[in-house]
Amino acid sequence: MAITIKQLVLWLETASQRILQQKSYLTELDQAIGDGDHGINLSRGFQEVTSRIQSTEYDDVGQLFNAVGSTLIQKVGGASGPIYGIAFVKGGAALKGRQEITIAEFSQFLHQGIAAIKSLGKSEEGNKTVLDVWAPVASYLTENGENTDWAKAIDHCWEHAEKTKDLKATKGRASYLGERSIGHLDPGAVSSAYLFEALFQTLADGNRAV
């Protein structure tokens, strides 16, 4: 099964909508252990992503992801802007010239994005960040490949977002709280879960439609 560029555009639009809907919720999560702007930041950025990808015809996944990543870098700010942005920019670099990609290639994109996040953020899985959703999602896709059950994948990513509750933050703003960050969801992990949920839904719908 291939993921078409159309599906990727639809994914990003869906994800933008979802993040905009959840703006207050994400901001509240950030108020608890950060500075209360995560929902505001990401919504601003993804709204720009939507308007940018809607005003251009893309026939190159690499270009699409680069546009998404650089828009996020230029419009989000804070920690999440560079983190999300760099993942798309660096992860998407290998997909230049492609009009559609395989699941395996998408997992590859995620793995490279994760490496970029780690290098920029000096962070690892377990630090209570976006990585605690991105990494398990990437592994899940790599393992299950074409056989991925989208509904289960959605559960999988939310499980991992939920698990950030038990983690002690050691990177990002929540790390100032130390032990007291335990018991709270990481806002970036939750926004990442919305992002991937939107992907899996899009793919599930696409498969049904096919």
Add this chain to the structure above:
Amino acid sequence: MAITIKQLVLWLETASQRILQQKSYLTELDQAIGDGDHGINLSRGFQEVTSRIQSTEYDDVGQLFNAVGSTLIQKVGGASGPIYGIAFVKGGAALKGRQEITIAEFSQFLHQGIAAIKSLGKSEEGNKTVLDVWAPVASYLTENGENTDWAKAIDHCWEHAEKTKDLKATKGRASYLGERSIGHLDPGAVSSAYLFEALFQTLADGNRAV
């Protein structure tokens, strides 16, 4: 009947206590139509009055009133400091050398104090100020003289304090409110009522004791 200097000292001590007890109430009245410091100001001043008159033996009413007035001027501040203070200083001037005074002389003291307040404050009865208690009290004492019924005098002064509710302030801080000052008691009128209530109680007790 004569009012002894001892009675006057007792009056001022009682009045100080009463004003200290009513500090919050007077402040609340001032919060409604002023700046919320009348109780604080007067308490500070009358506490100083008490400690000053307790640390000195007075055998001269003029000196006593001068000490009270100048203490108030130096310790109260705001509008009420000069107003109360000048009344004692100027009103008391004629009582120099006296060890006791008649009711008529006391009324005279009030009338002269009132004149001093009017001249300093550029104010008149009806402006919703201390004058709206001082003036009726002075007239009442002038009229009833030795036959004054102290209980009735107390009622009289509270009636007039109450009446300031119906007045529109045209002097002092409450005047900024214009029509909207109507319906509120004037803080200075109420503190004046405490002052004179303490006097009449002292005199009533004194008469009973005699």
Add this chain to the structure above:
Amino acid sequence: MKKLINHPEQVVRDMIEGVVLAHPDRLKNVPDTSVLIRADAPVRGKVALVSGGGSGHEPAHAGYVGKGMLDGAVCGEVFTSPTPDQVLAAIKAVDSGEGVLLVIKNYTGDVMNFEMAAELAEAEGIQVTKVIVNDDVAVENSTYTTGRRGIAGTVFVHKIAGAQAENGASLQDVERVALKVIENVRSMGMALTSCTVPAAGKPGFSIPEDEMEIGMGIHGEPGTHRAKIAEADSVASQLLSLVINDMGLQEGDRVAVMINSLGATPQMELYVLNKTVGQTLKSRGIQVHKTYVGEYMTSLEMAGCSISVLRLDEELAELLDADADTLGWK
């Protein structure tokens, strides 16, 4: 009451000690008083300026003591005019023989206490002149009432009369420019929240969450009316047009503007207000010579602002621009 203080009755005393510890090079405290004066006072050959009033308006007035502005500030209890003996102590401490100008905000208490002090000082042979600032257009102006209040516009009097004194002008001439400023300055304020006098321990009043008070005084005196809270644009326009109309500002006039925070309102919001103020004045052909944005005349921790406009002529503009070295003026 959420305040960083010790005993509420000691707050002014503590503040004064903190000021002197912080700025011994600039300010000294006249012993046993609540008076702060220039470290180099009395300044030989110079007319001295004294202002003051209740505390709680910081940086007014001690923050304006220094070269080119005031020589002394009398710090009354919170929101309470200082007493005549304190004002007298200030006058005596700063007079160099050239006379003293008292800059008084028009409140009954301030006027009476400062006037009493002036009489006492004159009795001691010191030349004293008073000017009374009444810039607040929220209050009706009538000879039958107390008249208008003095609010943030007072700071322009300190600045300009102070510059004239620094120039070596006579007491009469310093008074003349002070009066010129008073004639040409108008202000209008508003509040979003109340404030708490430390010794009172609770807020003086309360404004509902969705309302604001227009015409608020700087001691928590109620304003002209309550209204539904509005956007900065509308608030700024309202305040500004009251000021402009009252002073009859015309196309071609040259002005200085002050956007003043009452305390809790942050600079961010003041500049948002100034966007509207600056644009409005521009569009009306009024030339803004300078704009001052910040805390100039506060009201403890009240949220709100005031807008002041001063009409300038050549002389006032020059004096306004003259150097001044104080903590509160910038």
Add this chain to the structure above:
Amino acid sequence: MKKLINHPEQVVRDMIEGVVLAHPDRLKNVPDTSVLIRADAPVRGKVALVSGGGSGHEPAHAGYVGKGMLDGAVCGEVFTSPTPDQVLAAIKAVDSGEGVLLVIKNYTGDVMNFEMAAELAEAEGIQVTKVIVNDDVAVENSTYTTGRRGIAGTVFVHKIAGAQAENGASLQDVERVALKVIENVRSMGMALTSCTVPAAGKPGFSIPEDEMEIGMGIHGEPGTHRAKIAEADSVASQLLSLVINDMGLQEGDRVAVMINSLGATPQMELYVLNKTVGQTLKSRGIQVHKTYVGEYMTSLEMAGCSISVLRLDEELAELLDADADTLGWK
């Protein structure tokens, strides 16, 4: 939400327009950016300094743009680090060819965004050096975490490195003094109330009426602990001893002190705090070279304060005392 703003999303834009309207003689806005630079930038022959971060900390950082301090400030969204393209625009607008020093407060977002910008600028052939300020002793310092936050002590970096740049020093030498300041400055804050990010529309948290939060960050990040509200004396002593101990201050040391308001806390309370701070330092034999009291690094309308101490040597003291002409430094 009681704020004098228009649309919450437009607040930074509106603020910048208000700033430029107020101070056209001092500051200009790089077109289509949220960057404010010296009106005379780029200054020929001078190393340029750029700082910035989220907005809501006014006067930081645009208030420190001017002669003797910063050349440019990048104003991010409220509490949100600005994006790399904005930082790049600032770097390009102020570079005179002598290179640019970036003064970054140590937050993940700030560090990443500024570093990205630095790389982009270097790719365009501009010499860029970064220093990261981490003065907040409330946060544990460990290489396994994000490390300490940058708070009010940052302003000392602006002042001193800015003075060195104004002296004509090389980029490397400006960096050297900046690092010396960073090594020698520590701060500790506390809050009495919360604050509201305009676009969030409600307070980030809430502190019960009888409590305070010790170690509060300037973006509403929770502090080290909550405690019953205490007298100013006790609060000042607590904050000061954490700072003193952390920096190992000794008898005979010479320091500069900053008593900073987080927004709503009025000057009166800051000076009350300084009474304790000044007396404590005196009694410990520590020489206070200068004390700065006021709003230097705020957190919107939060009530609270921070205390910063900078250990001075001859060089730092001289640079601290050098002239600076900006709106926020006094």
